[in-house]
Amino acid sequence: MPDFQPTLLAQVGKPESHTRRVYEQSGGYQALRKVLKGMAPKDIVETVKSSGLRGRGGAGFPTGLKWTFLPPNHPGPIYFCLNADESEPGTFNNRILMEDDPHQVLEGLIISCFATQARVAYYYMRCEYPLAFERTTAALAECYEAGYLGQNILGSGYSLDIYMHRGAGAYICGEETGLIESLEGKRAWPRIKPPFPAVEGAFRKPTVVNNVETVACVKQIVERGVDWFKSIGIPPDPANPRDAGSYGPKLYCLSGHINRPGCYEAPLGITCQDLIDRFGGGIWKGRQAKAAIPGGISMGLLKADEFHCPLDFNGPGKFGCLGLGTAAVVVMDETTSMVDFLLNSCRFFSHESCGQCTPCREGTHWATQMMTRIKHGKGRHRDLDLLAEIGETIGIMPGTTICGLADGAAWPIKNCIKKFRQELEEYIRRTNPTGWMETNPVPALELVGIH
Amino acid sequence: MPVVIVDGKEIEIGASERLNGIQAARRAGVEIPHYCWHAGLSVVASCRMCLVECGKRDPATGKVTMQPRVVPACQTPAAPDTVFITASDKVKNARAMVEEDLLLRHPIDCPICDKAGECLLQDYHFQHGREARRADIQPFTSRRRELGDTVTLFVDRCVMCSRCVRFTREVSGTSELLVINRGAQEEIDVFRSEDGEIQFPLDNKLSGNVVDLCPVGALGDKDFLYKQRVWFMKSHDNVCAGCATGCSIKVEENQDRVYRLKPRENPHVNQWWMCDEGRYGYDHVHDPARVTQPRKRDGKRHVNIDWSQIAPELDARLRKAGRLAAVISPHLTVEEAYLLAKYFRSLDPQAVLAIGPIPTEGSDEKFPTGFTIRAEKCPNRKGVEAVISRLSGGLVNWGDLLGQLASSRFGAVWIAGGYKSPWNDAQVAAKFSDVPLVIVQDCFASPLWDRADYQLPGATFAEREGSYVNATDRLQSFRWAVRPPAGVMVEGRLYWQLLGREGMYRASDVMAEIAREITYFSTATKGVPDVGVDLKVNQLA
Ligand SMILES: Cc1cc2nc3c(=O)[nH]c(=O)nc-3n(C[C@H](O)[C@H](O)[C@H](O)COP(=O)(O)O)c2cc1C
Ligand code: SF4
Ligand code: SF4
Ligand code: FES
Numbered sequence: 001m002p003d004f005q006p007t008l009l010a011q012v013g014k015p016e017s018h019t020r021r022v023y024e025q026s027g028g029y030q031a032l033r034k035v036l037k038g039m040a041p042k043d044i045v046e047t048v049k050s051s052g053l054r055g056r057g058g059a060g061f062p063t064g065l066k067w068t069f070l071p072p073n074h075p076g077p078i079y080f081c082l083n084a085d086e087s088e089p090g091t092f093n094n095r096i097l098m099e100d101d102p103h104q105v106l107e108g109l110i111i112s113c114f115a116t117q118a119r120v121a122y123y124y125m126r127c128e129y130p131l132a133f134e135r136t137t138a139a140l141a142e143c144y145e146a147g148y149l150g151q152n153i154l155g156s157g158y159s160l161d162i163y164m165h166r167g168a169g170a171y172i173c174g175e176e177t178g179l180i181e182s183l184e185g186k187r188a189w190p191r192i193k194p195p196f197p198a199v200e201g202a203f204r205k206p207t208v209v210n211n212v213e214t215v216a217c218v219k220q221i222v223e224r225g226v227d228w229f230k231s232i233g234i235p236p237d238p239a240n241p242r243d244a245g246s247y248g249p250k251l252y253c254l255s256g257h258i259n260r261p262g263c264y265e266a267p268l269g270i271t272c273q274d275l276i277d278r279f280g281g282g283i284w285k286g287r288q289a290k291a292a293i294p295g296g297i298s299m300g301l302l303k304a305d306e307f308h309c310p311l312d313f314n315g316p317g318k319f320g321c322l323g324l325g326t327a328a329v330v331v332m333d334e335t336t337s338m339v340d341f342l343l344n345s346c347r348f349f350s351h352e353s354c355g356q357c358t359p360c361r362e363g364t365h366w367a368t369q370m371m372t373r374i375k376h377g378k379g380r381h382r383d384l385d386l387l388a389e390i391g392e393t394i395g396i397m398p399g400t401t402i403c404g405l406a407d408g409a410a411w412p413i414k415n416c417i418k419k420f421r422q423e424l425e426e427y428i429r430r431t432n433p434t435g436w437m438e439t440n441p442v443p444a445l446e447l448v449g450i451h
Numbered sequence: 452m453p454v455v456i457v458d459g460k461e462i463e464i465g466a467s468e469r470l471n472g473i474q475a476a477r478r479a480g481v482e483i484p485h486y487c488w489h490a491g492l493s494v495v496a497s498c499r500m501c502l503v504e505c506g507k508r509d510p511a512t513g514k515v516t517m518q519p520r521v522v523p524a525c526q527t528p529a530a531p532d533t534v535f536i537t538a539s540d541k542v543k544n545a546r547a548m549v550e551e552d553l554l555l556r557h558p559i560d561c562p563i564c565d566k567a568g569e570c571l572l573q574d575y576h577f578q579h580g581r582e583a584r585r586a587d588i589q590p591f592t593s594r595r596r597e598l599g600d601t602v603t604l605f606v607d608r609c610v611m612c613s614r615c616v617r618f619t620r621e622v623s624g625t626s627e628l629l630v631i632n633r634g635a636q637e638e639i640d641v642f643r644s645e646d647g648e649i650q651f652p653l654d655n656k657l658s659g660n661v662v663d664l665c666p667v668g669a670l671g672d673k674d675f676l677y678k679q680r681v682w683f684m685k686s687h688d689n690v691c692a693g694c695a696t697g698c699s700i701k702v703e704e705n706q707d708r709v710y711r712l713k714p715r716e717n718p719h720v721n722q723w724w725m726c727d728e729g730r731y732g733y734d735h736v737h738d739p740a741r742v743t744q745p746r747k748r749d750g751k752r753h754v755n756i757d758w759s760q761i762a763p764e765l766d767a768r769l770r771k772a773g774r775l776a777a778v779i780s781p782h783l784t785v786e787e788a789y790l791l792a793k794y795f796r797s798l799d800p801q802a803v804l805a806i807g808p809i810p811t812e813g814s815d816e817k818f819p820t821g822f823t824i825r826a827e828k829c830p831n832r833k834g835v836e837a838v839i840s841r842l843s844g845g846l847v848n849w850g851d852l853l854g855q856l857a858s859s860r861f862g863a864v865w866i867a868g869g870y871k872s873p874w875n876d877a878q879v880a881a882k883f884s885d886v887p888l889v890i891v892q893d894c895f896a897s898p899l900w901d902r903a904d905y906q907l908p909g910a911t912f913a914e915r916e917g918s919y920v921n922a923t924d925r926l927q928s929f930r931w932a933v934r935p936p937a938g939v940m941v942e943g944r945l946y947w948q949l950l951g952r953e954g955m956y957r958a959s960d961v962m963a964e965i966a967r968e969i970t971y972f973s974t975a976t977k978g979v980p981d982v983g984v985d986l987k988v989n990q991l992a
Contacts, residue, residue, distance in 0.1 A: 170633070187630060192496045192526055353634040355611065356497040362552035365635035366586055373587065386585060393548055399520030400499055400545060444587035 004232075006265040007220050008213070008249055012100040018135045020142040023103035029148060031223040032107050035114060036156035044115035044222065051221045051229040052247040056093075057083055057174075057211030058296065058325050059404070060313040062244055063218070067116050069198035070206045079207040080118035081183065081197075082109055082215065084125040084132075085167050085174035088296035089348060090328035093251035094212040096263045098125070098132035101216075102139035106162070108215030110148060111222055113160050116208050121162045124179050127169055137164060171352035175403045176209035177201075178354065189356045190403035213251055221248075233268035234312045246312030246324075254280045256331035257287065269315070273307040275329060287333040291419075295325030297345055298408025300415035320418065322411040338420040339427050342387075342412060343371040349409030360406035363394040367413060373445050374424075377431035380438045384424055388417045453531030456508060456515075457481055458538055464529060472524025472535050473501055481537050484546060484575045486666045487612040488525035491723045491820070492621055496526035498612050500575065502545040503527075504536035521545050543579070550580035556635065558593040558607045566668030568681040572610060598641050599627070599653035601727060602662055602670050606638050609669035615639060615661040622724065624819040625655040639669065656816065656824060659730045660723070663713055672711065674731050679710045687932035688715060688981065690919050692782060692912035693729035695827035697921035699982065700725055702733075702913050702932035709733050709913050709933060717982045719925055726824045735871045736911045736933070741894055743938035748904040756905075758940055762948040765890065765905065772888055773862030775799040778852060779839065780807035781829035782869035783942055784917025785926070785972070786961040788831075788838040790946035791867060796842055797950070803859070804843040805852040806835050807867070808874060825922055830912070834920035841969045856882050867942055868893030869909050875899045892942055910941040917943060917958040918979065920986060926975055927983035928962060 011017045011026060020028070035044060049064025070078060082105075086094040097105050113121050123140075125133055140162060143149040151159045170188055172178040178188035180202045201207020221229050233247040246268040252275055255261040259281030266275065272292055276282065283289050289304040294311060300321040302309055309315050313324045332341065350364035367390050370383045391414035394400055395407035417424065429436045452463040455470075457479035464470060464478070471494070473483045486498035501524040506517035515534050521541060527533070536542065553572060561567040594606040616628045616639065631640045642651045653661070662672040684703040691698040691712065699717035703710055712733055714725035735741070745761060746753035756764075769775065777795045779788045795802040810828040817823045840846050847855075856864075864886050868874065873895050880898035883889050891903035900906055914935040918928040935941055947956035959978070966976040974984045 189495075189497075192494070350634055355630075355632075355634040355637040356495065356613070358497070358499050358549050358552050358610070361611065361635055361637070362555050366552070366555055369587060393544075397520065399518075399522055400502065400548070402497060441584050441586060441588050444589050 004249075004265075004267060006249070007224070008097070008104070008216050008251055009101075009263070009265045011104065012096060017100050018102050018139065020103055020139065020146065023101070027223075028103055029107055029146075031219050032110055032148060033154060035111050035222060036154050036158060041115050041117055044111065044218075047226060048115065048218055048221060051226045052245050053214070053217050053221060053229065054244060054246065054313055055211055056213035056217065056250070056326070057209075058088065058298070060246075060324060063210065063214055066198065066210075067208060069196065070116060070208065071199065074117075074206055076117070077120060077205050078116060078118045079202045079205055080109070080113045080116060080121040081176070081179060081202060081207060081209045082121060082123045082212060083174060083176065083179060083209050084123060084129075084212045085171075085179060086129075086212070086326075087126055087171040087174050087352075088298060088326045088328060090253055090255055090293060090330040091296050091326040092253050092328075093263050093326070095129055095132055096251070097212055097216055098129065098136050102132070102136045103142075104216050104219055105136070105212050106139055106143055106148075108217070108219035109162065110143075110153070110160060112208070112210060112215045112218050114158055115218075118208065119160055121160065122165050122183055122202065123162055124165050124167060124173070124183060126167045126173070133164070133166065140164065170354075171348075172354040172403075172405060175405065178403070179209060180207065187354075189354050190405075192402055217248055234310065234314075237314050240314060243314045246314065250311075250327050252279070252311065253326070253328035254331070255328070256292070257284050257289075257333035257336070258282065258331050259284050269310045269312040271307065272302060272309050272311055272329060275311065276307065276331060280331070283331065283333055285333070287335065289331055290334045290336055291332045291338070291341075293328070293330040293412075294319075294321050295323065296328045296408075297330070297348065297412055298404075299323055299325040300411035301341075301419055303419050320415055322407060337427070338416055338423050339371070339375055342416045342424075343368075343375050345412040345416075346371045346409070349405065353405060353409070354403075357401040357403075357406065359394045359400040360409065363390045363406070364409045366390060367409070369444060373442075374428060374431075376445060378435065378442065378445065379428035379432050380436055380442070381425060381428060382439045383428070384417055384421065387413050391417065455529045455531065456534045458536060464531070470529040472503055472505070472522075472527045472529055472533075475529035475533075476503075476524065476535060476537055483524045483537055484571070484579060485525055486571060486610055487614060489614055489664060489723075492614060492617045492664075494526055495613060495617070496523040498549065498610065499523060500546065500549045501525045502549070503542055504539055506534040506536075508532045508534050546575070546579035547581050550576050551585065553610050554580070554584070555586045556589060556607065557610075558591055560591070560593045560608070561668075564605070564608065564668035565671055565676060565681070566608075566665075570668055571666035596640070597649070597652075598670075599649075599658060601658045601673055601731075602653050603673055603676065604639055605669050605671060608667050609639055610667050611637055611639075612666055614664040614666070615670060618657075618661050618664055619653070619655070622660070622818060622820050622822065623655040623657040627651055627653045627655065628661070656726050656728065657724055657818065657822070659727050660714070660725070663723075675711045679705055684710055686713075687930065689913065689929045689932055690830060690927045691725055691729040691732075692830040692919070693726070693732045693828065695825040695829065695832060695922035696721065696823055697830050697919050697925070697927060698725040698729055699927065700729070704913070704933050707933040709736050715981075717927075719982055719985070720921065720923075720927070721822060722820065724822050726822075728824070732871070733911075733913065735894065736913050738895075740896075741911075741936065741939075742896055742900070742906065742908040743936050744906075745908060745938065745940075746906045753906060761905070761907070762945065766949055768888060769798055769863055771862075773799075774801070774803075774860060776803040776805065776852060776855075776859070776861050776864045778805045778807050778849065778864065778866040779835050780867050780869045781809055781832040781835050782807075782871075782912070783835060783867055784831065784915055784919060784958065785834040785838060785965060786917040786958045787867070787915070787943040787946060788835045789842070789961060789965050790943060790950060791865070792838055792842040794946055794949050795865070802843070803847055803852065803855065803861075804839045805847040805849060806832065806839055807870075808849040810870070810874070827922065830921070831919040833922070833924060834918065834926070837920065837969065837971045838965075841971070853879065853882050856886065861886050863888035863890065865890045866892065866899065866903075867909065868897075868899075869911070869942065870894065871911075873897035873900075892945075907945070908939040910935050910939055914939070914941055915943065916941075918962055918975070924986040925983045926972065926979060926986050928959065928975075928979040930958075
C-alpha cells in the first residue's frame with residue numbers, strides 16, 4: 001500500500017511518543033478542543049455513526065449504533081468502560097497503542113465519554129502489560145495536569161474522571177459483561193443478556209464498553225472527518241444484507257512463521273496474502289505456508305490456498321471462519337502439526353472458560369482431554385467426530401451458552417477438522433496403529449496441570 | 452386473555468403474570484428439565500438443561516416465526532403469543548448433550564450417595580440422557596470436604612448450578628459459599644486460609660436449605676447423612692412446630708421413625724425454606740427420655756394404669772371435683788384445644804381455661820427475602836387463644852392461673868403440656884400442692900409431672916393431627932406423620948373419648964365444627980387447602 005499513510009500508528013516509533021509534549025507537537029488534543037468548543041454530544045454520535053466505524057474488539061459491532069442504545073435523557077450516571085484486556089491469542093495492537101501512544105487512546109476515550117455523556121470511565125487493563133500500565137498512568141496524570149480530565153474540562157463545563165483497573169489474568173474479563181462483573185469486584189462470569197450493558201451495565205447503570213483501538217479511531221474520525229474514514233476500507237457487500245461495510249484503517253497483528261512479525265496498519269480488507277507478503281516479508285526460512293489464524297485464535301483457520309481472503313468484517317466468514325475478530329493473523333508454516341495447533345487451541349479455551357455454562361465448561365474440557373490423548377498416540381478416528389460434534393454444539397450461535405467464548409473455542413475445532421481432517425486421521429493411524437478404529441470408551445489420560 | 456403456545460397447546464396467562472418458559476410449560480402439563488433455575492433465586496441460565504425452541508406467533512396472521520437457535524426456557528419470558536417447542540429433536544439433542552457433559556467427570560457413586568432416588572442428575576439421565584457413555588472412562592474420585600456444622604460437600608458430584616451460592620447471597624444474606632478455580636476445575640467452597648483451614652464456615656440459621664436446593668448429592672445434610680435411603684421413606688405434609696411462623700414442611704419417616712424434615716413450598720408462609728432450628732428440631736420425638744407409661748398416684752408413689760381405664764375414671768372424678776381449670780399448651784392443635792375446652796366447660800360452665808406458657812427466645816429475625824424466624828417458639832398461640840377466648844369469654848394466661856391457685860380452690864386442674872423439653876420447676880409444682888386432682892399430659896417428666904395425680908404421656912408434633920394458626924393468622928392443617936410410641940395417647944383422641952363422642956377422632960371433622968361455631972375460624976368452613984387459609988380475610992370483611 002504505497003499510497004497508504006498510517007494514522008493510528010503515526011506516532012509510534014517517534015522518540016518519547018508516549019509523552020504529552022510529543023503528542024501535542026503533532027496536533028494532539030486539538031480534536032478534543034474542537035469537540036468541547038463547539039460540538040454537541042449527539043453530533044459526535046452522529047459523526048461516528050455515519051463514519052461506519054465498527055468496534056475493533058472482536059465483534060465488529062457498529063460503534064455509533066451501540067452508543068444510541070443508551071437510554072435517552074438518562075439522569076446518569078452513565079459509565080464508560082475501556083476494554084484493554086486484550087487477551088485474544090495473537091493480538092497486541094492495543095498494547096502498541098497504550099505503550100507508544102497512550103495519549104491518542106486517552107483523547108479518543110475522553111471524546112467518546114463526552115459523546116456518551118459518561119462522567120466516569122474505567123480503563124480495564126490486563127495485568128500482563130506493565131509498560132502500558134506505567135505509561136497510561138503517567139499519561140493520565142499529564143491529562144489531569146493539563147486540564148483534559150477532572151472538573152470542568154477546558155472550561156467547557158464537562159467533567160470526567162478516568163480510573164485505572166487492572167485485571168488479574170483471565171481471558172474472560174475481556175468479554176464485556178465479564179469485564180463489568182470483574183470491575184464490580186466479582187467473579188468474571190459473563191451476564192445473561194438482555195439487559196445489555198447500554199441499559200444495565202456496571203453497577204447496574206447504563207454502560208458503554210469499547211475497545212482501545214475503537215476509541216483511537218473515534219479520535220481520528222473527529223479530527224479527519226467522516227469522508228476520510230470512509231475513503232478507506234470496503235463498502236457493504238451488496239450480496240450480504242447484514243454486512244455494514246468495513247471502513248477505516250485497521251491494526252493487523254501479524255505473527256507466527258513469518259519474516260517480520262509486528263503490528264501493521266492497513267486499510268480494512270487487505271488480503272491475508274498481501275499482509276504476509278507486503279508487511280510480513282513472507283514466510284520464514286523459505287518455507288511454504290500451511291495455514292493462518294485470520295483474527296485471533298477464536299476465528300478459526302484459513303488454509304494456505306485461502307489466503308486471498310480479504311481481512312474485513314465480512315471476509316473470513318466466506319471461508320468458514322467465525323469473522324475478522326481482532327485481526328490478529330498468526331501464520332503457520334508447512335512443518336506445523338495441526339494436532340499441535342488444535343491441542344493448543346483446545347487447552348487455551350478449556351483453561352479460560354469461566355465455567356458457568358455446562359456445554360462450554362465440559363465441552364472445552366472434553367475436547368482438551370481427547371486432543372491430549374490423540375497427541376499421546378492414543379487417538380481414534382471417532383474422536384474427530386466427537387470433537388466436531390462439540391464444535392457444532394457449543395456457543396451462542398447454536399444457543400447453548402451465555403457468551404462467545406464457546407463459539408471461539410468451537411471454531412478452531414470445526415475449521416481444523418473440516419480443513420485438515422486427512423492430516424489428523426493420518427496422525428491418529430500412524431501413532432495408534434492398533435487402536436485408531438476403537439469406538440468404545442477408552443480410559444482417560446491424566447491431564448497435565450496447566451496452571 | 453393472552454396466550455402462550457407450548458408444544459401446540461394454547462394456555463392462558465394472566466395479563467399481569469410474568470412467567471418464564473418453565474413456568475408456562477408447567478401450566479400446559481409439560482415439565483422442562485432444569486438445574487440452575489429456582490423460583491426463589493435469581494436467574495443465571497447457565498446449566499442449559501432447560502433449552503427449548505422458541506418463537507412468536509403473529510396474532511393477526513397466526514404465522515409462527517421460530518428463532519434459529521435454542522434458548523434457555525428459564526430466561527425466556529412467556530410473553531403473549533410466545534411459542535415454545537419442548538420435544539423436538541433439536542431440544543432432545545441439547546438435553547442429551549448437557550446430561551452427557553455433566554456426567555463426564557461425575558463420580559457416579561450413586562450406591563453410596565444420599566441423593567440417589569431423588570437426584571435430578573439420575574432422573575434426567577434416564578429421561579433425557581444418552582444410552583451409552585461416549586467419553587473417556589475417568590478414574591473414580593469422590594472427595595468430601597466439610598463446609599460447616601450442618602452441611603458437608605461431596606466435591607466431585609457438583610454440577611455447578613450455583614444454587615447454593617446464590618442462596619447464601621440472596622436468601623440467607625450471609626454469602627459463605629463461593630466458587631473457587633475456573634472452568635472444569637471449579638468447585639464449591641467456603642473461605643479458607645492457605646493451609647485449608649476454614650475461615651468462614653457455612654454457618655447461618657437457614658443453612659440446611661442448600662441441601663434441598665442442591666439438585667445432586669453434592670451437598671449432604673450431616674444430620675441425615677447415611678441414615679436412610681430415600682426410597683424407604685414416606686413423606687407426610689406437616690407444619691413445623693418450632694416457632695410461630697409455622698413453616699409448611701414434610702415429615703419424612705420410615706416405620707414411624709422420623710429421619711428428616713423438609714420445607715414444603717408455601718408462598719404465604721415460608722416460600723421454599725425453613726430454618727435449621729426447625730429442620731433439626733425433631734430429636735425429642737425419639738428421645739429415650741420421653742414418658743410412655745400412663746400412671747396414677749397411689750399415696751406417695753405412682754402406679755401404672757391402663758389407657759382403657761383412664762377416660763372413664765377421669766370423667767367420673769372430674770364430674771365430682773367441683774371448680775375446674777384447664778391449661779392448654781400452645782403446642783396443641785386448634786382442634787385439641789377446642790375439644791378439651793368444650794369438655795371442661797361441659798363439666799363446669801365456669802371452668803377456667805388458661806393458655807400454657809409461651810416459650811420465647813430472642814427477637815424475630817427477618818432475612819433479606821422476608822423469611823422470618825419468630826421469637827415465639829410454639830406453633831399455635833393464636834389458635835389456642837382464639838378457642839379459649841371464645842369458649843370462656845376471656846383469656847387467662849399461665850401466670851394468671853398460677854396466681855389464682857391459692858385463692859380459687861380448684862377441685863381439679865388439667866395441664867396439657869406437649870412441650871419439647873421439661874418446662875417447669877419445683878416452685879411451680881409446689882403451687883399445685885393443695886389442688887386435690889392434678890392431671891398432667893406431657894412428653895417429658897418434670898416437677899409438675901411428678902406432682903401429678905394422673906401422668907398421661909402426650910404426643911409430639913409428628914404424631915398429632917389438626918391445625919395451627921401462625922403469627923400472621925394463617926391456619927394450616929395436617930395429618931399425623933408417625934404413630935406415637937406405645938403408651939402414648941395423642942391428646943385429641945383422649946379428649947374425643949372424654950366427650951363421649953362416637954367413632955374415630957378426625958381433626959378435619961372437628962375443624963368443620965369449629966369453623967361453624969367460632970367466627971374467627973370461619974374461613975376454614977370449606978376445608979383447608981395445602982397452603983392453609985388466611986383467617987384475617989374474615990376479620991376484615
Ligand atoms: C471471550 C471473549 C473475550 C473478549 N475479549 C476482549 C478483549 O480482550 N478486548 C476487547 O476489546 N474485546 C473483547 N471481547 C469483545 C467484547 O465483548 C466487546 O464486544 C468489545 O469490547 C466491544 O468493544 P468494541 O465495540 O469497541 O469492539 C471479548 C469477547 C469475548 C466473547
Ligand atoms: S460460554 Fe463459557 S466462558 Fe462464556 S459464560 Fe459460558 S462458560 Fe463462561
Ligand atoms: S453444590 Fe449442589 S447446589 Fe451447589 S453448585 Fe454444586 S450442584 Fe449446585
Ligand atoms: S435452568 Fe435454564 S439454564 Fe439452568
